[in-house]
Amino acid sequence: MSNDIKFDFANNSIATAYDQVLVPLLFEPWTTRLITENKPWSGKYVLDLACGTGAVTKQLLNHVTCKGKVFALDLNEEMLAINKKKFEELGCEDVIEFIHASAEKIPIEDNTLDTVICQQGFQFFPDKHKAAREIYRILNKGGELVISTWLPVSECEIFGMLCETLEEIEEKELSQLMRIPFDYMQKDELKTVFTKAGFNTIKIEKQSMNLHLPEGVNQALAFVYGTPIGPKLKALPLEKQEKFKEIFTKKLNRFDKNNFGKMAAYILKTQK
Numbered sequence: 001m002s003n004d005i006k007f008d009f010a011n012n013s014i015a016t017a018y019d020q021v022l023v024p025l026l027f028e029p030w031t032t033r034l035i036t037e038n039k040p041w042s043g044k045y046v047l048d049l050a051c052g053t054g055a056v057t058k059q060l061l062n063h064v065t066c067k068g069k070v071f072a073l074d075l076n077e078e079m080l081a082i083n084k085k086k087f088e089e090l091g092c093e094d095v096i097e098f099i100h101a102s103a104e105k106i107p108i109e110d111n112t113l114d115t116v117i118c119q120q121g122f123q124f125f126p127d128k129h130k131a132a133r134e135i136y137r138i139l140n141k142g143g144e145l146v147i148s149t150w151l152p153v154s155e156c157e158i159f160g161m162l163c164e165t166l167e168e169i170e171e172k173e174l175s176q177l178m179r180i181p182f183d184y185m186q187k188d189e190l191k192t193v194f195t196k197a198g199f200n201t202i203k204i205e206k207q208s209m210n211l212h213l214p215e216g217v218n219q220a221l222a223f224v225y226g227t228p229i230g231p232k233l234k235a236l237p238l239e240k241q242e243k244f245k246e247i248f249t250k251k252l253n254r255f256d257k258n259n260f261g262k263m264a265a266y267i268l269k270t271q272k
Contacts, residue, residue: 014078014228014230014231015053015076015078015079015082016082017225017226017230018052018053018079018226018227018228019052019053019054019079019082020226021222021223021225021226022223022226022227023052023053023054023055025211025212025213025219025223026211026223026263027052027055027119027120028055029209029212030119030120030148030209030263030265031055031056031059031119032059033207033209034056034117034119034146034148034267035056035059035060035063038115038117038144038146038269039063040063041060041063041064041068041115042063042064042065042067042068043064043065043067043068044064044068044114044115045068045069045071045112045113045114045115046060046064046068046069046070046071046113046114046115046116046117047070047071047073047106047108047113047115047116047117047138048060048070048071048072048073048117048118049073049103049106049116049117049118049121049122049135050073050074050075050103050118050119050120050121050122050124050125051072051073051074051079051080051083052074052076052079052083052121053079053082053083054072054082054083054086054087055119056117056119057070057072057083057087057096058086060117061087061092061095061096064095065095066094066095068095068114069094069095069096069097070095070096070097071096071097071099071108071113072084072096072097072098072099073098073099073100073101073103073106074099074100075100075101075102075103077100080098080100083098084098103118103121103122103125103131103134103135104125104126104127104130104131104134105134106134106135106137106138108138109138110137110138111137111138111139111140111141112138112139112140113138113139113140113143114139114140114143114144115139115143115144115145115146116135116138116139116143116144116145116146117145117146117147118146118147118148119147119148120148120149120150120181120265122147122149122185122190123149123150123180123181123184123185124180124181128193129193129196129197132193132194132196132197132199133197133198135197136197136198136199136272139272140272141272142271142272143271143272144269144270144271145194145199145268145269145270145271145272146267146268146269147190147267147268148265148266148267148268149185149190149265149266149268150181150182150185150263150264150265150266151182151206151264151265151266152179152182152183153178153179153182153183155208155262155264156182156261156262156263156264157211157260157261157262157263158211158220158223158224158252158260158261158263159178159182161248161251161252161261162175162178162224162248163175163178163179164251165244165247165248165251166178166244168247169240169243169244169247171236171240171244174229174232174233177229177232178227178229185266187204187266190204190266190268191204191268194268194270198272199270199271199272200270201270201271202268202269202270203268203269203270204266204267204268204269205266205267205269206264206265206266206267207264207265207266207267208262208263208264208265209262209263210259210260210261210262210263211259211260211261211262211263212258212259212260213258213260214258215258216257216258217249217252217253220252220260221245221248221249221252224248
């Protein structure tokens with residue numbers, strides 16, 4: 001992969017599209033499952049690490065109650081600002097704290113938190129070993145860690161088709177860029193990172209869910225344009241954009257009705 005290709009959300013239009021398109025269609029269903037399967041949350045002090053625009057933050061606030069607290073941390077100011085704005089008028093300042101910081105240097109004291117949860121953020125951290133050590137440091141003895149990361153695009157069907165289409169129109173760098181959240185955090189590496197940080201009993205399971213897009217193919221096209229590669233897709237020459245839409249639509253039509261294939265993720269769980 002070219003060294004100058006970066007997958008980030010440091011653009012307000014990208015952050016907004018992510019929040020309006022990807023969060024409700026992709027991240028909220030996964031959040032609900034993650035929160036439900038890792039109860040109870042009441043009274044806990046929880047860090048939503050790489051909180052983004054707040055899919056996890058929102059659901060955590062509904063569960064920790066007034067006895068607990070949610071810390072929402074992200075390095076991206078645009079994402080964090082969108083997240084924070086959602087809660088400004090709710091009067092929940094006592095149970096939420098927004099933190100603009102890196103996962104590699106978390107401004108929280110040692111042995112403070114009951115749980116750290118990170119949904120689809122860990123694979124983006126530049127120094128994963130340092131981030132894992134920080135997580136270990138801030139957790140209480142017996143504190144829990146829950147992390148989800150996508151499996152490769154070969155098991156996340158719509159993104160596999162997206163990457164194939166980009167390669168077919170000779171946009172290999174864009175395809176490689178789109179693979180970053182999926183293809184570069186394998187199960188063994190994930191386990192090794194947290195073992196070296198001090199965690200002992202680490203469980204990693206594979207989960208899958210259908211991607212449901214109720215408005216069909218047009219919504220699927222909007223979905224991919226809502227990813228962080230969306231602006232680069234829109235910047236392609238018009239002829240190439242039309243070719244992309246034609247090929248991708250043909251691939252999408254292989255799916256039945258409003259079900260656009262499986263998404264699959266690793267769920268890592270461990271305790272300090």
